[in-house]
Structure formats: structure tokens, C-alpha cells
Amino acid sequence: MVVTGAVAVLAGPGVEHADDVALDDGSETVTTLDASGCVVTPGLVNAHHHLLQSAFRTLPGTRGVPMAEWLPAMAAAYNAAGIDAELAHAAASVGIAESLLSGVTTVADHHLNWPMGAPIDATVAIARATADASRALGGRLVFVRGSARDDPDWAGASADAIASALVPHGGVTPDGLLQVAVGPAGVHSDGEATFAALAEVARTHGLRRRTQANEQVDVAIALERYGRRPIDLLDEWGWLAPDVTIAHLVDVTPDETRRIAESGATGTHAPGCDVPMGWGIARVHELLAAGIQLGLGTSGGGSNDAGHLLADARLAMQVSGLVGPQLPARTALDMATRGSAIGLGRPELSHLGTGSAGDLCVWDVSGVADAGVADPVAGLLWAAPGRRPRDVVVAGRPVVRHGALVHADERTIAGDLSRLLARRAAAG
Incomplete structure (x- = not known):
């Protein structure tokens, strides 16, 4: 270039x-x-998205509510629509198109929701459909085989099959357009066995690891269930390491910030999710000052409603002054490019x-x-x-x-998703 x-x-x-x-x-x-x-x-790098949620924006009962209410409301919508390869492709097409049209060339899709008990081949089909949607539009995708209350053995077997099918030679395709990673939703939904199963897949295939920590529900559930905070558990379970990226990090103590920095783990700021939902504001200045590499992500349409990373960089600057010094524009842009790319292990994407x-x-x-x-x-x-x-x-x-x-019409993509959702609503 x-x-x-x-x-x-x-x-x-x-x-x-x-x-x-x-x-x-x-x-x-x-x-x-x-x-x-x-x-x-x-190109901007969206380090934390949930592309499936592009089909579930502004749902009643999902705005400005505690995460403990938001999670089951979203789960009900997923179950009603039915998660399969067809829906994954349609939702991903919308999310990737929206991303490219807002300057995002790489999207990390933390796919957390799967049809319960489905054959492993069906999960591979969902991952492949998402990857195909991105490739058809010319974007880069990091498909994160996530987990949310999945059986640990099933999640591990699925992640292994997805990596074997999509990136059989080291986690990234030769053209660099597709990468696979793994990551539980967080300690609020997945136990040590799931973290261990996905970590083993990461070791076997040379994949990056990603998870979420220290939002409002995450801390509360960890304290109630384990008597420990999420960062303590991630550390104990081997998930504070240079190949790990942690999204959100809203409620972290100075000691936790230091430990994350010393571990070499990276972070992702997601103000477009956390701020409007009332889940908190990450202290970006303190995280950066500690030496943590921070990227920027939109999170999904179920909480953000938009996948516009530059707008969220602006929001990050706007709210930063509420919890510390105001974030300079060049720092916010650096997070949306270099910081995000480093967390993916792909620094070449950011310059x-x-x-x-x-x-x-x-x-x-x-x-x-x-x-x-x-x-x-x-x-x-x-x-x-x-x-x-x-x-x-x-x-x-x-x-x-x-x-x-260049490769599609955005109104056709939007119409395809709308028709699919309408058809399934009528059938259900």
C-alpha cells in the first residue's frame, strides 16, 4: 500500500x-x-461485536435495564427466531455491511449464542455462514467461538471443529481475511471447565483468546457464586495472559488494573454498549496509564443498536471526562486501529x-x-x-x-434480513 x-x-x-x-x-x-x-x-478495527444481535435491535424490555434482565430478554428473542446458519448469514451480512460503510475493515465477532444441543456440524455451519457473509462483502472477520452456559465438552468439540474447518493452518487464513479465536462470555455464564476446554483448543490450533469481564452483572455473580471477583478467577484459570483480550473492564480496582497490565493481557473499551445501558464507564485513562493496550469495540446491536465504531470513539471521548482526563482524539483513533489490532495479534491491520x-x-x-x-x-x-x-x-x-x-446493495441485504425475521415470526 x-x-x-x-x-x-x-x-x-x-x-x-x-x-x-x-x-x-x-x-x-x-x-x-x-x-x-x-x-x-x-481501516478501523472493531475489536468487540456480536453480529447476531444485528437482527435484534431496540427490542422491548432491553433498554436501560439491569444486565440480569437484559440477558434473558435477548435469549428469549434468539430462541423465538431460531439460531441457525441462515439467520447467522443474514445478520452477519447486515453487520458487516454496516461496518464497512462506517469505515470498519475488520470485525471481531464474539458469537455466544448457539442452538442448544445441536450437532457439532451445525455449529460449524453457523461459523462458516458468518465467514461467508464477510468474505462476500470483502471485509475481514475474526470469528470468536464463544460460549454462554454451554456444556464444556460440547463447546470445546465445537470450537475444535470450527478451527479445523475454517483455519486449519494456524488460526488465520493465508489471505488474512478470516481469523478464528475462542472465548467464553465471562465468569458470570461459564465455569472453569469451559474456560479450560476453550483454552485447550486455543493451544492446539494457535488461536487468540477473548472474554468479557467486570461489567455490573459479572462482578455481582462472581462474588455471589465464588466469593471472588472476575479478575481473580481469570487469573486463577489461566486467562490473564498475553494472548487474552478482555472486553468492558468497567469496574476494575487499581490492583486489578496493575495485574492485567503485568500479565500482558489487552482490553477492549465498549462505551456504546456500557454507557447507554447504564452499566458503567471504563476508566480508560487509568487503564492506558498502567500500560494496558486498549482497543475499541461497539459490542452488539442488542445493547448498542449501531455498529459505527467512529461514533463510539467520539462517545469514548465525550464520557471520558466523567471518570478522568478527557481522551484526546488521536488516542481514541489509535484505540480504534492500533489498539484493537494488537489485541487480535494482527498489528499489520493498523497502519x-x-x-x-x-x-x-x-x-x-x-x-x-x-x-x-x-x-x-x-x-x-x-x-x-x-x-x-x-x-x-x-x-x-x-x-x-x-x-x-462495491459487492452488494445495502438495501437488498437489509431487506433479506427483514423478510427472514418476518417469515419466522409468522411461523412461530
Whole structure:
């Protein structure tokens, strides 16, 4: 990837000026994008999503309620619709399309909900359907075989089968477009046996591990069930380690922050879920100051309703001042690119130029929403909430041009999901 144009935001805080963007996808043909009047950034990396929830947004009884009420309400909706490969594909198509259209080139999908007692082959079909949806649109996917109250042996067997089928040679496909990881939902839903079973799969296949910790219900249940806090349990169960990423981290003590940092584990901030649901605000400044690499994630449509990572970076800046110093725009953008990519073990996804994966976004900042902006990088996040990139490139190939998907029509994707849900509601 050769960057020669616009205001190009490279890895870290550096900014340089140029005019055009030349795309290199490995072929002899070079495509050039006119980037005058634009800011060019690495592709955004959504480190924590639940793509299935794209089919279950704004459900009654799921807004501003305790997590102990939210979880069964969402479970009831999943059960009523029926989780299978067809629904997974339709929901993932919507979530990936939404992501690409908002500048997210890589999505980590923590898939937690499975048809209870289904054959292992059915779980592989769900994972494959999700991966196929992403590949059809040209995005990068990290499929996280998650667990939420699953039988440990079944969860382990399913994760092993999914890794064997989708990434048989080391956790990532040769083209880098698909990665598989594993991760229980958290100590509130899964016990030590499940954490151990998925850790064994990770060791066997060379996979990253991911989980969630220290939201409101997570701490309460851990104290009630074990008399311990979640970080204590993760440490005891071998899940504080450099290959582990922990999402949320809202309610962490100074000692827990230190222990996470010393372990080399990374974290993911998800304000678009935690703030509107009233589940808390992570103390990002303290986590970063301790040396924890932090990424940014939207979480799923069941709590966030949107998959717009740049908007959540803006929200992260807005609420940071309530619990510490305000988060600078460059730090928030760094979390949405470099921090997220490091947590995936994929630093090449987070920068432009030599050694990059060829993922970038071209943001037009020449309109009235950006007029008067003194710092184009700060303006990218602060001005024009919900902005769309003009062009998005993955692995050197355009997947969004002039604000529209290259490989599909977004209204067709939306309509397909709506019709599927309506058909199942009528049948149920």
C-alpha cells in the first residue's frame, strides 16, 4: 500500500500531507483514488461485536435495564427466531455491511449464542455462514467461538471443529481475511471447565483468546457464586495472559488494573454498549496509564443498536471526562486501529505504508460539517457524528466506493434480513 495523498494518518499520532492514494492488491494493475480534501486513515478495527444481535435491535424490555434482565430478554428473542446458519448469514451480512460503510475493515465477532444441543456440524455451519457473509462483502472477520452456559465438552468439540474447518493452518487464513479465536462470555455464564476446554483448543490450533469481564452483572455473580471477583478467577484459570483480550473492564480496582497490565493481557473499551445501558464507564485513562493496550469495540446491536465504531470513539471521548482526563482524539483513533489490532495479534491491520495489510479509509472532510475545523484528525472524530467514509479498501481492494458497497446493495441485504425475521415470526 503506497499512500501519496490527502492528510494521511499513519500509525500512532503522526500526520503527513499528500494528494492521491495508490492501491496495491498484488496485481499488475494499480488503482488510484483521488484523496484531495480527504483524511486517509488505516481501516478501523472493531475489536468487540456480536453480529447476531444485528437482527435484534431496540427490542422491548432491553433498554436501560439491569444486565440480569437484559440477558434473558435477548435469549428469549434468539430462541423465538431460531439460531441457525441462515439467520447467522443474514445478520452477519447486515453487520458487516454496516461496518464497512462506517469505515470498519475488520470485525471481531464474539458469537455466544448457539442452538442448544445441536450437532457439532451445525455449529460449524453457523461459523462458516458468518465467514461467508464477510468474505462476500470483502471485509475481514475474526470469528470468536464463544460460549454462554454451554456444556464444556460440547463447546470445546465445537470450537475444535470450527478451527479445523475454517483455519486449519494456524488460526488465520493465508489471505488474512478470516481469523478464528475462542472465548467464553465471562465468569458470570461459564465455569472453569469451559474456560479450560476453550483454552485447550486455543493451544492446539494457535488461536487468540477473548472474554468479557467486570461489567455490573459479572462482578455481582462472581462474588455471589465464588466469593471472588472476575479478575481473580481469570487469573486463577489461566486467562490473564498475553494472548487474552478482555472486553468492558468497567469496574476494575487499581490492583486489578496493575495485574492485567503485568500479565500482558489487552482490553477492549465498549462505551456504546456500557454507557447507554447504564452499566458503567471504563476508566480508560487509568487503564492506558498502567500500560494496558486498549482497543475499541461497539459490542452488539442488542445493547448498542449501531455498529459505527467512529461514533463510539467520539462517545469514548465525550464520557471520558466523567471518570478522568478527557481522551484526546488521536488516542481514541489509535484505540480504534492500533489498539484493537494488537489485541487480535494482527498489528499489520493498523497502519498505512510498508508492512501494512492494505486496509484504509478515505474520509471526505471538505463539506460544511468540517468547515472551520483546525485539526483534521480531531475533526474526523468530533465533527459530523455518524459520518461515512467515501472509500474503503481491504487488502488493497476497494470494498466501498463513493459511500456505497462495491459487492452488494445495502438495501437488498437489509431487506433479506427483514423478510427472514418476518417469515419466522409468522411461523412461530
